[in-house]
Amino acid sequence: MGFLAPWFFAGAAALAIPLYLHLLRRHTSNPQPFSSLMFFEARTQSSIRHRRLRYLVLLALRLALMALLVLAFADPFINRPAASVTTNKLLVLVVDNSFSMRAGSRLADAKREALSVLASRPPAERAQIFALGSGLEAMSQPTDDSQSLQNAISAVQPTDARGNFGDLARGLRSFSDSVQGPIDLHFFSDMQKSEMPANFSDLALPAKVSLTLHPVATSNIANWAVESVNAPGQIWDVKKARVQAVIAGYETPAATRTASLVVNGKTVATQKVQVPANGRANVEFTSLNVPYGFSRCAVRIDSADALPADDASYFAVERSDPRQVLFLHEASDRRSPIYFGDALAASAESAFAMESVPADQASSIQPSRYAFIVLSDVASLPSAFENNLDRYIRGGGGVLIAAGTNLGRVSRIPLFGANILNARYYSNDPTGFLTVGDADPSHPSIAKADRWIGAKFYFAVNVDASGSQVAARLTDGTPLLLDKKIGEGRVLLLTSGLDNLTNDFPLHPDFVPFVEQTAFYLSGSERPAGSQLVGSYLQLRTAKERAVSVEVVDPEGRRPLSLQEATTAQTYQLNEAGFYELRLANGRQDVVGVNADRRESDLAVMSRDALSLWAGKPNGSNAPTAANAVPASLQATEKFAPHSLWWYVMLVMLLTVIAESWVANRHLGVRREE
Amino acid sequence: MQRFLDPAVLARISNLDLIAKTVVDGFVAGLHRSPDFGFSQEFAEYRAYSPGDDLRHVDWNVFARTERAYLKRYRGETNSLLTILLDASSSMNYSSHSVSKIDYARFVAASLFYMAIQNQRDAAGLIVFDDEVRNYIRPSTRFGQLHRLLAGLEHAEPRARTDFAKPLHHFQQFLRRRGLVLVLSDFFEPPENVIRTVEPLRFHGNEVVLFHVLDPRELQPQLGEPVVLVDSETSQRMEVTPEYAHNDYRQKIDAHVEELSSRARGAGIDYFLLRTDRPLDSALAEYLTIRQERN
Numbered sequence: 001m002g003f004l005a006p007w008f009f010a011g012a013a014a015l016a017i018p019l020y021l022h023l024l025r026r027h028t029s030n031p032q033p034f035s036s037l038m039f040f041e042a043r044t045q046s047s048i049r050h051r052r053l054r055y056l057v058l059l060a061l062r063l064a065l066m067a068l069l070v071l072a073f074a075d076p077f078i079n080r081p082a083a084s085v086t087t088n089k090l091l092v093l094v095v096d097n098s099f100s101m102r103a104g105s106r107l108a109d110a111k112r113e114a115l116s117v118l119a120s121r122p123p124a125e126r127a128q129i130f131a132l133g134s135g136l137e138a139m140s141q142p143t144d145d146s147q148s149l150q151n152a153i154s155a156v157q158p159t160d161a162r163g164n165f166g167d168l169a170r171g172l173r174s175f176s177d178s179v180q181g182p183i184d185l186h187f188f189s190d191m192q193k194s195e196m197p198a199n200f201s202d203l204a205l206p207a208k209v210s211l212t213l214h215p216v217a218t219s220n221i222a223n224w225a226v227e228s229v230n231a232p233g234q235i236w237d238v239k240k241a242r243v244q245a246v247i248a249g250y251e252t253p254a255a256t257r258t259a260s261l262v263v264n265g266k267t268v269a270t271q272k273v274q275v276p277a278n279g280r281a282n283v284e285f286t287s288l289n290v291p292y293g294f295s296r297c298a299v300r301i302d303s304a305d306a307l308p309a310d311d312a313s314y315f316a317v318e319r320s321d322p323r324q325v326l327f328l329h330e331a332s333d334r335r336s337p338i339y340f341g342d343a344l345a346a347s348a349e350s351a352f353a354m355e356s357v358p359a360d361q362a363s364s365i366q367p368s369r370y371a372f373i374v375l376s377d378v379a380s381l382p383s384a385f386e387n388n389l390d391r392y393i394r395g396g397g398g399v400l401i402a403a404g405t406n407l408g409r410v411s412r413i414p415l416f417g418a419n420i421l422n423a424r425y426y427s428n429d430p431t432g433f434l435t436v437g438d439a440d441p442s443h444p445s446i447a448k449a450d451r452w453i454g455a456k457f458y459f460a461v462n463v464d465a466s467g468s469q470v471a472a473r474l475t476d477g478t479p480l481l482l483d484k485k486i487g488e489g490r491v492l493l494l495t496s497g498l499d500n501l502t503n504d505f506p507l508h509p510d511f512v513p514f515v516e517q518t519a520f521y522l523s524g525s526e527r528p529a530g531s532q533l534v535g536s537y538l539q540l541r542t543a544k545e546r547a548v549s550v551e552v553v554d555p556e557g558r559r560p561l562s563l564q565e566a567t568t569a570q571t572y573q574l575n576e577a578g579f580y581e582l583r584l585a586n587g588r589q590d591v592v593g594v595n596a597d598r599r600e601s602d603l604a605v606m607s608r609d610a611l612s613l614w615a616g617k618p619n620g621s622n623a624p625t626a627a628n629a630v631p632a633s634l635q636a637t638e639k640f641a642p643h644s645l646w647w648y649v650m651l652v653m654l655l656t657v658i659a660e661s662w663v664a665n666r667h668l669g670v671r672r673e674e
Numbered sequence: 675m676q677r678f679l680d681p682a683v684l685a686r687i688s689n690l691d692l693i694a695k696t697v698v699d700g701f702v703a704g705l706h707r708s709p710d711f712g713f714s715q716e717f718a719e720y721r722a723y724s725p726g727d728d729l730r731h732v733d734w735n736v737f738a739r740t741e742r743a744y745l746k747r748y749r750g751e752t753n754s755l756l757t758i759l760l761d762a763s764s765s766m767n768y769s770s771h772s773v774s775k776i777d778y779a780r781f782v783a784a785s786l787f788y789m790a791i792q793n794q795r796d797a798a799g800l801i802v803f804d805d806e807v808r809n810y811i812r813p814s815t816r817f818g819q820l821h822r823l824l825a826g827l828e829h830a831e832p833r834a835r836t837d838f839a840k841p842l843h844h845f846q847q848f849l850r851r852r853g854l855v856l857v858l859s860d861f862f863e864p865p866e867n868v869i870r871t872v873e874p875l876r877f878h879g880n881e882v883v884l885f886h887v888l889d890p891r892e893l894q895p896q897l898g899e900p901v902v903l904v905d906s907e908t909s910q911r912m913e914v915t916p917e918y919a920h921n922d923y924r925q926k927i928d929a930h931v932e933e934l935s936s937r938a939r940g941a942g943i944d945y946f947l948l949r950t951d952r953p954l955d956s957a958l959a960e961y962l963t964i965r966q967e968r969n
Contacts, residue, residue, distance in 0.1 A: 031902040035768035035775070035892055036862035037912050040919075041927040193688065 001078045004644070008073035018062035024057055038064045048392060061660040068653040077642040078650065088181030090142055091127035092172075093117060093149075096154045098133055098188030099534070099600035103190070103223070103307040107158050109216040110188035114153050116147065117186050117214075129153055132189070134161035134535050134575070136171030142179075157169045157557035159536040160309070160577040163189075165614075166197030169205055176444050178205045183413055192219040192659030194599045203614050204246060213615050217605050222252040223301035226259075227280065227311035229531065231288065231297065235319045245313065247273055247281045250602045252305075259283045262298045262312075279532040291320050294591040296579045310601040310603040313532040314579060314593030321624035323371035328378050331358040336376040336498035339506035340515060343564070347516035352523070355401060367392035371523035375406030376498050381414060388413060391558045394487030396586040398522025403461040404497030416484060416493050418463040424478060427458045433503075434605045437475035444521040445492065446471055446512040455510065459502035461495045468493070472657035492518060524588065531593035538592065541585035553581040555594070560607075720744040733776025755813050756798040757880075758783045759845065760830055762933060763804040764906045765862050767832040770891035779858040779887050779948040780827045785958055786856065787827075791820045792944045797853075802830040805837035807844045813853070831859060835907035838863055838871035845875060860886045860892070862907075865934040873941045881946040883961075885936065890951045893927055894921040 004008075005549040034040075098170045101107040114129075121127060129139040129152035140152035167185065171372075176183055185205070189195075191213065197203065205211055227248035235241045247257055254277040261269040268289065275281045283299075290297070300312040325595035327337050327345065337356035344352050352371060359375075363382035367373055367389050375381075382391070393399055401416055408423030420525065426434045433456035439446050446452070452472065460478050500506045506516075532538070540550045549566045555558055555578025561569060574580060574594045582590040604615075718797075723732060723743035733746040761782055766776040773781075780900070790796040799813030800823050811819075811826045855875050861868050861884070875882050897916040904911050931947060938945035946964075948957050 031904045031911060033768070033906050034903040035765035035860060035889070035906055036909075037905040037910055038862055039910055039923050039930065040914050179789060660908065 001645075002060075002377060002642070004075035004077055006074055006644070008075075010072060011070040011073060012067070015063055015066050016072070016330040018066065023061040023063075027243055032331065040272075050625045058663050059662065061396045061656055063574070063665060065653060065660060068649055068656060071645050072653060073647040078645065080643045087095065089125060090181060090183050091118075091121050091345070092175075092181055092183050092185045092186045092187075093127060093137070093153065094130040094132050094168060094185065094408045095153065096163055096187070097131045097156050097159050097161075098161070098192070098195065099158075099160050099196075099309065100164040100190055100307070100603055102158045102309050103217075103221060103603055106216050107156070110190075110214070111153050111156060113214050113216065113538065114188050115150060118149055118153065121570055124156045126221075129156075130171075131156045131166050132163050132165075132187075133159040134163075134174075135167050139661060141229060144427045144602055159575070160594075161575065162198060162535060162600050163195045165189075165193070165195050166202040169203045171195075172205055172209055176209055180308065181208075183210050184212070186212045186214060188216060190213045191215045192217075192602070193604045193606050193612060194602045196610075200497045200610075200613075205509050211554060211615050215611065216604065217603070220251045221306050221603045222300060223250045223601055223603050224248070224252055224255075224275065225250070225307070225308070225598055226299050226301055226313035227598045227601070229299050229315050231315045231317060233315075233318055234351065235288060235290060236322050237288065238289050240318065241317075243288050243297075243299065245283050245285075247275050247283060247301055248292075248598070248601070249275045249278055251604060253276060253277050254279075257281075257301045257303065260300045260302075261285045261288070262300055263288075263295050265296075266624045267300075278522070288312070288317065290317050290319050293323075294318050296591065298593070303585045304339060307603065309577070310596060310598065311532065312492070313595050314577065314581060316591040316593045318591070319617050322351055323350045324525075325354045325519065326362075326367070326370040326373040327354050327356045327376065328348040328359045328362055328374065329356065329376040331360060333377060333404075333499055335500055336404075336506075339500060339511070340376070343512045343515035344519060347512050347519075352519055363564050365431060368395075370397075372398040372400065374498075374517065375659065377402055377406045377582060378414075379406040379410050386414065390664050391509050393489035393491060394525070394541060396488035396588075397522070398490055398492075400494065400518055400522060402494045402496070402498045403463075404499060404502050405459060408459070408461050413463060413493060414484075415486075415593075416466070416468075416491050417486075418468065418484075418493065419484070421462045421464060424462055425458070425475075426460070433458050434474040434478075436480060437473050437477070439472040440470075442483075443469075443471040443483065445514055445518045446465065446516055449510040450513075452505065452508070452510050452514070454510045455503060455505040456502040457496050457505070458648075459496060463493070463495060485625070490522070492522065503593075524586070531595050532574055534574055534577055534596050536594075537573050539571055540569055540582070548587075550585050551581075551583040551644070554562070555579055605623040612671060683730060687916065707931045709789070713855050714749065754794050756786065757801065757804060757813055757855050758786065758852060759855065759857045759859075760827070760945045761804065761859030762802050762804075762808060762830050762856075763835050763859075765860055766887070768889055768892070768906060770889050770951070773859055773950050775887045775889055775950055776830070776832050776956070778948065779885070780830070782822055782885060782887075782948065782958065783827055783856075783858060785883070785954065787820060787823045788842045791815070791823075791965050793832075800826045802826060803844075804832075804834040806834075810844075838868055848947050852880055855880045855886060855923055856886055857882065860888055861886050865930065865937045867943050868934060869937045869943070872943060876942055881944070882942075883946065884934070884938050886931065886945065886947045888949060890949055893924070895923060895932075895950070 025524075095114055096111050097107060101110065118127060123146075124144055126142045126144045127149050127391050128142045129149055131137045131139050139155055140149055143149065172183070172185060174348070183206075225248050227246040229246075230242075230244040232241055243261060243392055245259060247259060249255070251277070255275055257275050259271050259273050259340065260267045269287070271283050271285070273281045273283045282354075285299075288297070295317045296314070297315045297317055298312045303311045306664045307313075329336055329341060337354075341354045341356065355370075357365065359378040359381060362385045365385060365388075373389065389397075389399070399415060401413060403413065407413065407420070411420055412418070413420065426432065435457070436452045436455060439451040441447055441451060457474060457480070460474060460480060462478050463482070465479045465482055470479045470480045470481070471483055472479075472481040474480050480495055484493070484494070496503045496505070498506060504583070505511055540552075541548065547567045549563075550561070550569065551559065551566060552561050552572050555576050561572070574592070577594050577596045580592045580594060582592060584590060633652050710900055713857040713959065719742065720733065720736070723745055727745055731745045736744045736746075749961055758777055760848050762776065766779065767774055769775065769777075787800075790798045798817045798819065800809065800811040800959050801807060802809035807830070809826050809830065811822055857872060872882055897914065899920045900915045902911050902913050935947070936943045946957075946961050
């Protein structure tokens with residue numbers, strides 16, 4: 001038995017207080033009036049002896065109370081075998097199940113070692129199982145039930161996610177706040193170097209967490225992988241389609257690999273590629289002959305390494321006919337269809353075919369036939385067509401409105417709904433024109449157009465921009481390009497014309513990428529080329545208020561969204577590598593190829609020094625290895641552990657307080673009665 | 675004032691039918707027989723004349739027939755004189771419950787005043803004393819006497835200490851007429867001093883009654899632990915043990931009561947112990963009953 005804070009015994013001097021109060025201090029009692037003392041005799045000695053006799057019980061209780069208080073502060077303890085001590089220590093086992101753990105038998109080794117640590121813990125010790133994939137996932141609740149803990153470890157499955165040890169430290173920091181007592185953390189991982197966070201300080205764990213690392217891989221393993229694929233998402237002309245891929249080798253010797261292009265499960269092209277030692281090589285397939293509709297494609301290599309899961313990179317391609325674009329203009333305007341049509345034909349890989357129609361002949365046209373519609377300085381539309389066009393936009397359609405001098409004479413932009421404040425003729429200015437002063441490079445219509453530098457604008461309609469996003473402004477602040485979402489669709493407003501009269505933008509080189517990107521943007525055909533990474537998010541709908549059901553089919557053919565999620569989910573996280581089938585809220589079908597993050601393909605492990613530093617053993621002598629980590633931790637638990645007795649002392653003190661109160665109250669009660 | 679005249683108390687005393695039957699001199703005026711042969715109509719006896727007798731009392735008819743002079747004596751009905759001596763020393767202020775000794779004494783005195791004046795037309799007076807005479811209300815049957823007496827009781831607040839010897843000569847001075855003298859006190863004096871002080875009143879033909887008013891805790895003190903007691907008259911402090919209070923004190927106070935009672939009887943003085951926890955009407959009824967039987 002010992003005391004954790006023996007210096008508190010100095011407080012034993014406080015025992016003098018009750019001694020002084022009871023024995024040294026003169027007893028005072030309240031005198032009581034009486035009619036006459038003629039029949040009384042003083043019996044002082046007898047009364048004092050009696051009083052001391054009775055108060056000794058109270059004195060003893062108070063002395064005991066003070067002594068127990070001092071004892072509690074001194075924190076007595078006894079040494080008991082650690083195995084028999086039921087402490088509030090929590091054993092936390094974290095198994096890495098990131099993509100790299102698919103290599104060889106890493107995950108199986110990690111689970112086996114975790115089971116071994118679990119079996120060696122004291123029977124009464126609670127434990128909890130976590131898996132580290134894209135984040136820290138609890139596989140069980142804190143419990144001392146060995147069977148459920150073993151089941152939780154067995155339930156850890158490999159994932160395609162990219163792990164990050166920073167997530168582990170971050171999760172443990174928040175987890176430890178909700179746990180009382182120390183945490184004994186055991187981490188079973190391949191200790192992949194690429195999973196280290198950018199800063200080593202991000203690995204810092206709370207002081208109450210003791211970390212024991214269990215590396216299941218001690219050396220680097222050679223691995224080849226298809227690092228990236230560059231392929232179009234949509235194909236209108238198979239002759240123009242190209243597929244480029246990068247083959248990477250990690251810790252590999254120079255070798256020749258065979259790269260194959262697989263379309264819908266059939267290998268359509270094969271190439272040999274020389275991959276330098278620990279380097280990269282490019283491979284290009286000049287034809288992508290896929291059928292109409294969506295095709296599931298992959299670039300695959302024959303690596304015969306320990307991690308075959310990264311030997312293929314998936315991507316989906318949609319082949320379709322060119323989509324129709326409706327271009328409405330005033331009958332007198334013959335210039336703008338030419339400029340816009342030529343720009344559209346020169347770009348967009350033959351994705352669109354433009355149909356030019358005068359506005360007064362549009363009453364019988366169904367807008368839903370067109371990928372998007374352009375209104376070139378059209379001041380008025382047939383009312384029936386305008387109503388159809390409005391429904392078309394709200395249903396997800398796209399419209400580009402160019403405001404020339406005709407619209408400058410009206411008070412409101414049709415469909416877009418913005419009030420026209422005034423029409424500005426810059427030809428009267430000393431310079432004769434204005435240029436673009438401010439442009440949002442993140443807007444799709446401007447991103448590839450080099451901010452329209454050099455384009456001269458002689459005329460612009462100044463509109464009220466409230467409720468819309470201004471993508472570009474002239475140098476005087478006049479909004480030049482506005483983007484507005486209406487329902488599921490959107491409308492772009494160019495406050496100048498497309499006819500080369502109100503500006504020279506159609507003659508400018510930036511006009512072609514502007515038209516191309518605007519066409520893809522408004523038609524919704526800007527589907528990403530190549531593939532997505534595991535862990536990234538897909539946008540399922542664009543407006544919260546629409547309760548249209550979406551559908552997601554994962555690579556295993558399951559529908560992971562519940563009915564409620566299907567009507568409310570805005571996004572969906574892609575968790576597995578393979579092909580996802582989507583039906584989005586706007587009714588469009590899509591197929592997405594998903595690949596694991598190729599940083600997981602680099603199977604290089606952390607150095608022993610780094611591991612020792614993380615585990616808090618800087619000298620490296622106790623650097624955990626697969627062989628010695630568990631016995632070392634076991635050796636620690638077999639020692640004697642101090643078992644504090646302060647709780648029992650406090651319990652006895654509580655009983656003493658009750659007894660003291662009872663005895664003291666009896667004395668006071670007698671006095672009150674008298 | 676009304677608190678002294680509790681109708682319930684007085685009604686129960688009247689129901690004892692003492693008014694019609696008792697002849698206690700002066701206690702219930704009008705119907706009580708006088709302790710002296712006087713000059714009223716009811717014949718008592720003849721006595722031979724002796725020199726010095728008042729010739730007006732000679733029965734001349736008997737003298738004419740017998741030539742002997744006899745005095746005719748009667749049991750006359752006459753108003754008596756009630757005087758209450760109330761001890762208003764500080765010790766009378768003691769109480770262990772809701773009624774202090776001085777209050778209890780006030781109740782007794784007020785009840786007796788009421789009976790004497792309202793019911794029996796007796797003259798009644800009051801002397802309030804401690805170590806001197808603090809208030810004196812001459813016995814009278816005048817209208818408003820009862821109110822004066824009750825007011826005198828009302829103002830009899832305890833103070834100072836009891837001293838029977840000092841106001842004695844005042845008692846002698848005030849009590850020139852014979853009658854009933856009631857002394858209400860706790861008599862925390864040696865019994866011989868009390869009797870020696872009160873006995874001269876008896877010599878003047880007064881009937882003296884001692885009402886010994888004591889609190890039950892004065893007779894049987896109960897102490898749970900040693901306490902310091904303070905004498906209410908002398909402010910003397912004394913630490914007292916429960917054992918002494920339970921044993922020795924009780925023996926002493928009992929001996930004191932017994933001695934006072936026996937000495938009073940020996941001096942021809944009536945003695946009644948009044949405990950303040952005893953119902954007032956019960957105590958008075960007992961007193962009157964005893965007096966009725968005695969007479």
